[in-house]
Amino acid sequence: MKLNQVTLALVVGFGLQGCSLIPDYARPASPIQNQWPLGPAYKSASANPTVAVPAWRQFFRDPAMGQLIETALANNRDLRQAALNVQAYRAQYRIQRSELFPSIDVSAGSSRQRVPSDLATTGKSGIESQYGLNVGITSYELDVFGRVRSLERGALENYLATEDAQRSVQISLIADVASAYMTWRTDQALLNVTQATLDSYSNSLSLIEATHQAGTASALDVRQARTLVDGARTQMFLYSRQVDQDSNALQLLLGTQIPSVISAESTLGTDILADIPSGLPADLLQQRPDIRAAEHELLAANANIGAARAAFFPSISLTTSAGTTSAQLDGLFKGGSGNWSFSPQINIPIFNGGRLRANLDYSEIQKDIGVVKYEKSIQTAFREVADGLAALGTYDGQLQAQRDLVRSSQEYYDMAKQRYDEGVDNYLTLLDAQRHLFSSRQQLLTDRLQQLDSQVQLYKALGGGWQDKTQTVSAR
Structure with missing residues (x-):
């Protein structure tokens, strides 16, 4: 029995692998x-199952915002870490599959000894030599009850879960960059409004x-005018700080400096x-990467139950080899130098202190945890989308x-100024x-930011356009 016996052992081994638990x-x-x-906060619309969320390049229309998102996708460290996690789990899957x-x-090998x-059979001392060349299999488990295949399936599902987790990180990054950019622009606009208001207050003072x-004016009028100037000055410092902090936050998301072609003086458009x-x-929620990742983790836990069940049954391992051995190097390939060995081994669990039972219980509990996590991810997604739809219907x-309030406040200010100049009303x-007027202008900018951010968060809650998938290499 030489290589043909090894081949026969392999055929028998593969033939014994069949069932799955x-x-x-x-x-x-x-x-x-x-x-x-x-409800009153939601827009009424008939369901259309063919409607799809647009890809992010079609959803974010502002060219500067699109450039920043591209920069973040290329440089963000969290996204790089997520991609490396995918590669790591892919390698673990390949190890398990092997x-x-x-x-x-x-x-x-060879050996020489005196x-x-x-001790010599001839009664005379001497030097003995031995040379050998062997091909063999060491401790190969015949997967009769599917333990190894269950572990392989679990590793595959974990790998697929990290792929979806990477997509979830990418969608979150896109939304975070858009929100950070809009916050930066809004705070710049608030700073400009505050500067213009401070100039107006200073002139009035x-x-x-x-x-x-x-x-013709009282000291009280002077004090009242000065309170407006001091309040606007406080706001100036506040928004100056926030603009720089917004810039720092945006750079962290980008993973690099803000491109110089993006002007710090630009404003948000009306159709971005x-x-x-x-x-x-x-x-549609089933398309969200975090929900799909939770389901893959649930499938991995389900596969681990199969492996835990298989551990109760006998395991069969195979060690076999075939080759040639000779006392002379040039005799390795001569007739009569062949050797072989075939060593099957069966291990039957009898008593292990309840370890196998506990391991199965643990695997089943992990699956139950996976079910709860999967259901919670769906409930969380539903809440996020529902909140986004409520914002969409009311903003x-x-x-x-x-x-309208800003316009009314402007008219109120114009009339009050005219009446004060004419001496009809006091300065109060x-x-x-x-x-x-100042407060309403600030609030309009803040409300506009909140509306835009709610649209971004709704886009993120819907999966960010599931046709935009991260490019990954297949594990098979």
């Missing part, structure tokens, strides 16, 4: 309702001080985000109301009008 998998029932919430196949090794006369010296289609189906009205009325 992995439980049949059924996707857990969705713990949410089949449609989005209805155990399905026997490891065939070729070994060659044998004393009292100068006029009030001049009229006070002329005896595409519309999210209405009537999206509720089962247009809120912004229009705030624009003008002071109140100035405060209202």
Whole structure:
């Protein structure tokens, strides 16, 4: 028996591998309702199962924002770490998968030793030599009950889970960059509004001080005017700090400096985000990478149950080799020098202190945990989308109301200034009008940022456009 015996042993071994003890998998029932919430805050729309969320390049229309997202995707360290995690789990899967196949090794060796006369068979001392060349398999487990294949399936599902986790990190990064960019631009606009308001307040203070010296304005009017200037100065420092901190936060997300071609003085356009289609189906949540990752982890836990079950049954391992051995190097390939060995081994578990039972219980509990985690991920996603839809249905009205408030505050200020200049009203009325106008202009910018950010978060909650997938290499 030489190489043909090794081949026969392999054929027999593969023929014995057949059954699987992995439980049949059924996707857990969705713990949410089949449609989005209805109410005054939500836009009514008929469901259209063919509607898809646009890819991020179509959703984010601002060229500067798109350039920043591209920069972040190329340089962000969190995304790099997620990609390396995918490669690491892919390598672990390949390691586990290799155990399905026997490891065939070729070994060659030689030995020389002096044998004393009292130990030599001839009664004379001498030097004995031995040369050998062997091909063999060492401790190859015949996967009769599917233990190794269960572990391989679990490793594959964990690898696929990290792929979806990487996509989830990518979607979060895209949304975070967009939000950070819009916050940066909004704080710049607030700083500009505050600077213009401070200039106006300073001019008013100068006029009030001049009229006070002329005896037509009271000292109280001067103090009131100065409170506006001091308040605006405080706001100036606040927004100056926030603009620089926004820039730092954006650079951290980018993983590098903000490109010099992006001007720090630009403002947000009126049409920087595409519309999210209405009537999206509720089962769209199954496309979210974090939900798919949770299901892959659940499948991995299910596969581990199969491995734990298989451990209760006998395991069979095979060690075999065939080759040639000779006392002379040139005799290795001569007739009669062949040798072989075949050593099957069976291990039957009898008593292990409850370890196998506990291991199976642990695997089943891990699956139950996976079910809960999967269901929670769906519930969380549903809540995020529902919140986004509520924002989508109300922010247009809120912004229009705030624009009307700014216009009314401007008219109020103009009338109060005219009446103060004409001596009809005291300075307190003008002071109140100035405060209202400044506050309403600030609030309009803040509301606009919140509306844009809610659209970005809704886009993220819907999966960020599932046709935009991270490029990964197949494990098979």
